[in-house]
Amino acid sequence: DAxxxxxxxxxxxxxxxxxxxxxxxxSGHKSVSWYQQVLGQxxxxxxxxxxxxxxxxxxxxxRFSARQFPNYSSELNVNALLLGDSALYxxxxxxxxxxxxxxxxxxxxxxxxx
Amino acid sequence: xxxxxxxxxxxxxxxxxxxxxxCNSSSVFSSLQWYRQEPGEGPVLLVTVVTGGEVKKLKRLxxxxxxxRKDSSLHITAAQPGDTGxxxxxxxxxxxKTIFGAGTRLFVKA
Numbered sequence: 001d002a003x004x005x006x007x008x009x010x011x012x013x014x015x016x017x018x019x020x021x022x023x024x025x026x027s028g029h030k031s032v033s034w035y036q037q038v039l040g041q042x043x044x045x046x047x048x049x050x051x052x053x054x055x056x057x058x059x060x061x062x063r064f065s066a067r068q069f070p071n072y073s074s075e076l077n078v079n080a081l082l083l084g085d086s087a088l089y090x091x092x093x094x095x096x097x098x099x100x101x102x103x104x105x106x107x108x109x110x111x112x113x114x
Numbered sequence: 115x116x117x118x119x120x121x122x123x124x125x126x127x128x129x130x131x132x133x134x135x136x137c138n139s140s141s142v143f144s145s146l147q148w149y150r151q152e153p154g155e156g157p158v159l160l161v162t163v164v165t166g167g168e169v170k171k172l173k174r175l176x177x178x179x180x181x182x183r184k185d186s187s188l189h190i191t192a193a194q195p196g197d198t199g200x201x202x203x204x205x206x207x208x209x210x211k212t213i214f215g216a217g218t219r220l221f222v223k224a
Contacts, residue, residue, distance in 0.1 A: 004156070033212065042118075042202050042214030043157070056210030090156050102147060103204075103212070105156030 002027070004093050004106035012112045013081050021076045021109045025093030031055075032074040033103060034066055035090040043090055049074055078111075086113045117141075118203055120215035128223050130192050135218045137203035138185045144206065146186045148177055151200040151217070193222045 005024045013019050025032050031050040035043035045058040049068035063079045072093075078085055088110050092103035121136045137146065145164045149157035161170050163179035163186060170177045174197075176189040190197055198221050204214045 035214075040216075042120075042204075042216045045211050045213070048210045048212075050210075058211060092156075101206070102159055102162050104159060105149075107154075108156050110154075 004091055004104055006089075006091050006106040006109050008109060009107070010110045010112075012114060014114055015081055015083060017081050018077065018079050019081060019111060021078075021089050021091075021111075022073065023076070023091030023093075023106060024073045025091075026104055029093035029095055029104075030072055031094045031096060031101070032068055032072065033092045033094070034074070034076045035092065036060070037088040037090055037108070039087075046076070081113045083113050086111060118205060118213050118215035120201075120203060120218050122218060123216065124219045124221075126221045126223065127193055129194055131222075133190050133193060133220070135188045135190075135201055135220075136185070137187070137215055139205070139207075140184065141207045142183050144183070144208075146179060146183075146203055146205045148186070148188055149202040149204065151202060157202055190220075193220075195222045195224045198222050 007022045033048040034046040036046055037043040046060050047066045048056040052068045066076045068074045088108045090108045091106045094101045094103045119138045145162055147162045148160045150160055151157040161177045163177055166181045166183045168179045174191045178187045200217045200219050202214050202217045204212055206212045
């Protein structure tokens with residue numbers, strides 16, 4: 001079975017632009033979470049979606065938004081990009097949502113904002 | 115603010131040595147996960163610990179969950195260069211928000 005896939009692998013954007021990142025979960029997984037990982041730090045939780053509904057949101061500004069589609073794939077959108085948005089964006093899928101659950105990560109999208 | 119503190123932040127050892135990495139919090143977790151991450155890749159799940167006092171072994175890796183479910187440790191026996199990477203602990207203290215520690219960067223020299 002294929003693991004979690006993310007696209008694109010790398011992306012370079014200019015300040016003020018908008019970006020869309022995509023994620024396909026493991027087959028059968030209904031939950032998708034998004035994380036931002038800045039160099040030298042652990043991943044920071046951005047969103048969790050389960051069955052197309054937002055279940056949790058981290059401490060990120062409204063410039064960050066996401067959605068989940070009927071096939072459980074997901075998009076993360078970031079508007080008005082800032083230099084500080086440069087990071088590795090990780091998507092993780094899981095069978096369940098919340099409580100005791102195990103997440104499986106994709107390879108990430110490396111976003112560079114210049 | 116709920117935090118997971120990992121120590122040490124960085125560890126450089128010789129092949130064959132033993133090491134222990136710690137993950138501590140003031141919060142109680144229903145479970146904790148350990149991941150290993152290599153440069154440019156996503157974290158890979160190693161283990162989930164659920165019960166206070168639980169010990170799980172994965173080949174040369176031993177994971178322990180504290181009795182109070184506030185802390186965990188990862189012990190590696192006879193480390194090998196292939197163990198090099200960033201070791202992350204993570205937990206969901208409640209709701210749907212998962213918290214990660216900052217990680218322990220391990221370098222094993224041949």
